[in-house]
Amino acid sequence: MNYWLIKSEPSDYSIEDLERDRATIWDGVRNYQARNFLREMQVSDIAFFYHSNVKPPAIVGLAQVIENQLADPTQFDPNSRYFDAKSTPEAPRWQTVKVEFMEKFSEPISLSQLKTMFTPEEFPVVKKGNRLSVMPVHPEVAQRLLSK
DNA sequence: GCCAACGTTGGC
DNA sequence: GCCAACGTTGGC
Numbered sequence: 001m002n003y004w005l006i007k008s009e010p011s012d013y014s015i016e017d018l019e020r021d022r023a024t025i026w027d028g029v030r031n032y033q034a035r036n037f038l039r040e041m042q043v044s045d046i047a048f049f050y051h052s053n054v055k056p057p058a059i060v061g062l063a064q065v066i067e068n069q070l071a072d073p074t075q076f077d078p079n080s081r082y083f084d085a086k087s088t089p090e091a092p093r094w095q096t097v098k099v100e101f102m103e104k105f106s107e108p109i110s111l112s113q114l115k116t117m118f119t120p121e122e123f124p125v126v127k128k129g130n131r132l133s134v135m136p137v138h139p140e141v142a143q144r145l146l147s148k
Numbered sequence: 149g150c151c152a153a154c155g156t157t158g159g160c
Numbered sequence: 161g162c163c164a165a166c167g168t169t170g171g172c
Contacts (some may be wrong), residue, residue, distance in 0.1 A: 007169095
């Protein structure tokens with residue numbers, strides 16, 4: 001079982017939205033490195049849900065991968081901002097996963113806390129200028145987060 | 149609102 | 161294939 005971190009701006013999609021929806025397709029990722037991580041995700045993997053572009057940015061809960069290797073439906077929707085004219089259903093360019101709500105932390109772990117707990121090498125999300133929206137989390141890092 | 153970081157685009 | 165220009169992300 002692997003651990004991941006997935007970022008979202010809460011004004012776009014928040015942990016509260018996921019709690020309400022119970023599960024969602026993690027669509028809209030249009031960065032190849034992030035997509036490659038999405039492709040690697042397996043059913044039952046755990047994702048830390050991170051709120052970006054808010055005060056304070058923080059890990060706010062947990063989600064579990066319940067389906068993997070899904071074609072992101074927004075790539076085929078001409079009305080979506082994520083539409084990709086060069087992608088076809090036969091050879092989809094953007095894959096993602098479906099995640100299910102697990103838990104909303106009673107106390108989010110803020111970015112400033114994360115910076116005191118981990119080095120940028122241990123956990124790239126604390127690295128200045130980091131923009132990657134999907135990244136793996138080392139098991140030891142995950143355990144330290146979960147035991148908090 | 150500013151701006152550093154960095155991915156993408158497109159001319160050559 | 162290089163790289164300057166440009167656009168986006170996201171912390172502050």
